[in-house]
Amino acid sequence: MTRGENPLIRRLLIAAALAYLALFIFLPLLTVFMNAFSKGIVVYLKALNDPVGLAAVRLTVITALIAVPLNLIFGIAASWAIAKFNFPGKNLLITLIDLPLSVSPVISGLIFILLFGAQGIFGPWFIQHGIRIIFAVPAIILATIFVTFPMVARELIPVMKAQGSEEEEAAMTLGASGFQTFWRVTLPNIKWGLLYGVILSNARAMGEFGAVSVVSGHIRGQTNTLPLHIEILYNEYNFTAAFAAASLLAMLALVTLVLKSIVEFKYRAELKAAVRTDGSL
């Protein structure tokens, strides 16, 4: 074997990498749960069973349940247009779709204040008509949609591109309607990529802090999502309760990683299968 390092160097490199990961990833992960359970499981469960905290969980789930499906529909439409057709300005469109990923979370919240805040462009009109957007649930949902905007689309575009259009064209030739073609041919081919995008968007939607913090107004039991609730508990020096709530989101992160690893495997296979039949990419 001419390639590769001698075993000693190899072991040293592995040890160094693992030590770094232990310090920077495993230790923080452990810290969340140790702090959450530092006063025992009874205190932990009591901290979680708090009406204000439960309201925060509810708002977090509602926000994700609205934001993720909306971005899913968008992702399907965008990837269908981009992968199946050619049109001028396509690369610009792809760049614009990815834009929210390079915007700071704080700026992602700020833009909705500039639109709907009391001094904002549409703010005065909504306030006159008694519709609250800023410091209320609509702005929280809008900001969440913004930060997770490209996450389904950017997973679906490469899969759909790799799949090509031949199977759909065959289905159409055999008399299938557009909807049937999508439902029976396209969707089964992209399902893992789609699931992958949904898992990632959901994690971000439930965990978003900066953007939501700017627009929420922090009204307890009303406009606090789980991450905002954690911030308030922490700033009140209620560390056990803060970490108890944080442990829920840390568990969400771990579940996300497990699902992601499983789906990633299928998703890669989906991409590869597409490459084999189509030859493009």
Added chain:
Amino acid sequence: MFKILKQKSTLPGFHLSLGYTVFYLSLIVLIPLSTLFLRTSTMGWGDFWSAVTSPRTLASYRLSFLASFIAGLVNLVFGFLIAWVLARYSFPGKKIVDALVDFPFALPTAVAGITLASLYSQNGWVGKYLYAWGIPSAYNFLGITLALIFIGLPFVVRTVEPVLQDLDAELEDAAASLGANRWQTFAKVIFPNALPALITGFTLAFARAIGEYGSVIFIAGNMPGKTEIAPLLIITKLEQYDYSGAAAIAVVMLIVSFALLAFTNFLQWVFSKRIGMS
């Protein structure tokens, strides 16, 4: 162009899907983002300039950029090491380690923030040793940098790892058979091939770090002019109802982010050309 359009026109839904894409993109992204530029354009150049060059603003930019840059460099080194180990070696538990690399992506930033603050503060598991050695690791520049190191790690690993995996083994064999030792092979073959991915990973981590908020504010200290990051200054301005001041600071940050995004796209373009040629 026309030929391709015709060729593909048997599939339905082009106008519907593109129309909806552009509509939704405008509604959620383009119109809201453009208000930022609209707001600053009503300010007048003098007001804008004084907002973005006030000593407090400049100090926050300096802090955000410097801490992000240092965190990026640390991740460059250790991200490369981890990517190398994951791409080239096998060891027990590798799958779990590989999945855990994405933990900073998956963990909500507020959770990361309070966790790191607790870990590196004077009574924290790591902080108590650092403080004992005379290294205060929270509520200062070091704390900010540590948080940015945490959130930036996956960017470098995930951009470099596939390049190291796909690097043609024959190239390395050829170098070795021509008498290169392992170090020479690394320096002359492996490293130059991984360099574009390294720069891309660094830029992505850097761009994420300058806008980062949640994981930083709990450990930052947040003293104006000293440990106040730029995103926090935006929030402070908003709380003082200085919408224009907030927008001005945001516009500068946004322009930097977009420039970095353009730079990574350009790199990828150069890189794909090079692969295409070889």
